[in-house]
Amino acid sequence: MIYCLICILFWTRDLSDVSSGSRVYQGQGSASTRLGGSVTLPCLSAESGVVIWVWYKQVPGQQLQPVVSSFYTDVKHGEGIEERRKAQFTVDKSDTSFNLTINKVEASDEGLYHCGIFWFSQFYFGDGVFLYINGEENLFLLQHYLLDPASEGHNVTLNCTVVSGGCAGEHSVYWFRHGTPGSHPGIIYAHGDRSAGCEKNPEAGSSTQSCVYHLPKRNLSTTDAGTYYCAAAACGQITIGNGTKLEISSVHNADMLVYTVAALGFITIITIMVVVVLLWRKCCHTGKETFLVS
Template sequence: FMTFFIATSLQFDISLTVVELGENITLHCPVPEKEDKFYWYKQSLGHMAQTVAAVIVKQITITEQFKDPRFTVKKEEAQYLLTIRNVSKEDEATYFCQTGTTYSLTSGSGTFLAEKHVYVKQSPETASVQLGDPMTLQCSLLSKNKETRVQCPGEHSVHWFRAGSGGSHPGIIYTQRNRSDEEEERSCVYSLSKTIQDSSDSGTYYCAVVTCGEILFGEGTKVETSTPQFKGLNVYVMSHHHILLLMEIFNIESQTLHIITNCHPDATEQSISHLTGSKL
C-alpha cells in the first residue's frame, strides 16, 4: 500500500492509505505515556463516526459491531495499533483516534483507507517489429469491480517510458493528452503509436497513469527489432547441358561460373570450373 498526506478541514491531518482488496493493514496512533482513555473511530463517507474500540484504564474493548476476527487493537510502546485483515470494500472509511482523560480528549492522527479498485493493463506483452515499421502499444485503466466505471484522468496524466536494452535507465518518451473512454469495458484506453527507426528503439516500454493521488504502472511491453528480409525470387537453375552450350557461345569455357541456387537467406553458391572438361 502507499500513503500520502493531505490537508483537511478537520482539526488533525488525515493521510490517504490505498490498499488492495484482501490485504492486511495496520493503522498507528501515537499516545502520551499517561492516558486514561483511548478510542479508535471509523467514519464512512456520509455517515456518523462509529467507535471501533475503547481503551479505559489500559483495558482494550472492541465494540459489538466490530467483534470480528479481522479487527484487532493492541498497544505497542507509545502507540495503539488497529489491524484490519482481509480488507473489503466495506472497510473504506476514515479511521482516527482520540486520547486523553475523562475531561479532555485530544484527536490524534487519522487516515482515509481507500480500496485500490483500478489497475493498469498493458498490451501486447511482447512485440517484434521490423525496422521502418510502425507499432502501437495500448495502456488500459480497468476497474476490478464490475459495477464500477473508471473515472478517466484528465490531460497530462499518462506517461510512456522506455528502458533500453543493456541496462540503460528508463527515459520518458511521450506524455498522453488524449483518452478513449470505453464504457462497455469500464476502462480508459491510451495508445502509443511509434515508427521503429533503428535498433536503439528496442527495449521495454512502460506506461504510467496518474490517478487518485497515486501512480499506477503497467507491466511493460518488450519490443524487439528485426531487419527486413527480402522475399524469395523465382530463379530457374539451368542444366549442365545448357551451361556448356552458353559457355561455347560466349567462349568462356576456362572461367569459373557461380550459380546462385535461390534467394533464400540460406542460399549457397556452387563453383563450376572447366565444365567443358567434365563428364555429363
C-alpha cells in the first residue's frame, strides 16, 4: 500500500518537481565495506516532521530500484528485495533522519544509493552515496539524467561519475555521442586532467576513489541532440556509462505551439458565440410563435 502511494506521488508529478539540493544530505559521496560486513548510509534532512522517506538504489544501465520507504511509522521494503534479505536492510528513523543499514553485504549490493523526502508536494533527493565492496577491482560509471529538455541557444553541462575500487589511480575518460539513427558514435571529447574532481574514500586502507567529469555544451542547437556516453579505461578494463539523453526544444517549435493553442482558443470562442446566437434566435422564434397562438 505504501509503495502504491509513493509511486502515484512520484510518477504523477511533473519531472520538474523532482529536485536535489540542500534539503537532503547524505554525507560523503562514497562508502565501503567487505563482503559479509555491515555499513550504514546516513540520510539527514533540514526539515523536521517529514512524512515520506525513500531509499533508491541505482546500478549503471538499470532503472532506479526501490530499497525501503517510510510513510509516517509504516516502513516497507521494495519489491525487488528478496524475502530472505529484508531483515538485512534496516532503517533508523527520526524526525530529521532516515539512515539505512545493510548487514551481511553481498556483491549485488554495490551501487549508488539515493535518499529522498516528499516535502510540500515535491520530492527532494540527496546527491547519492556510492557503496563499493573492498577487495573488488571494479570500475563503475554513473551518468545523471536530464529532467527536462534543454532549450535551443541555452547551455547545459553533462556529468559523469567514475568510481574505481581496488585499483585507484590514473584513468582515461572519453565522451561519445550517438545522434541520428544509423550513425556511429564518435569521440567528441577526452579529459586531459585525470585527477580533477577526484576524492578518495576517507576510510583507512581504502584505495577507492570517486571522480566527477563534466562535459559543457554551449549555445545548444538541434544538431546537439542525441545520447552522450561517458567511457573510462582503468583497472585493465574499459567501461561505458548508461548514457545521458539530451533533447533540444526548438524555439520555432515552441512558437508554433503557442500559435496553435491561440488559434484553437480563438476557434473555440467563435464556436461558442455561434451556438449562443443560434440558441437565442431559436428561443426568440419559439417565443413569438407561442405569443401568436395565444
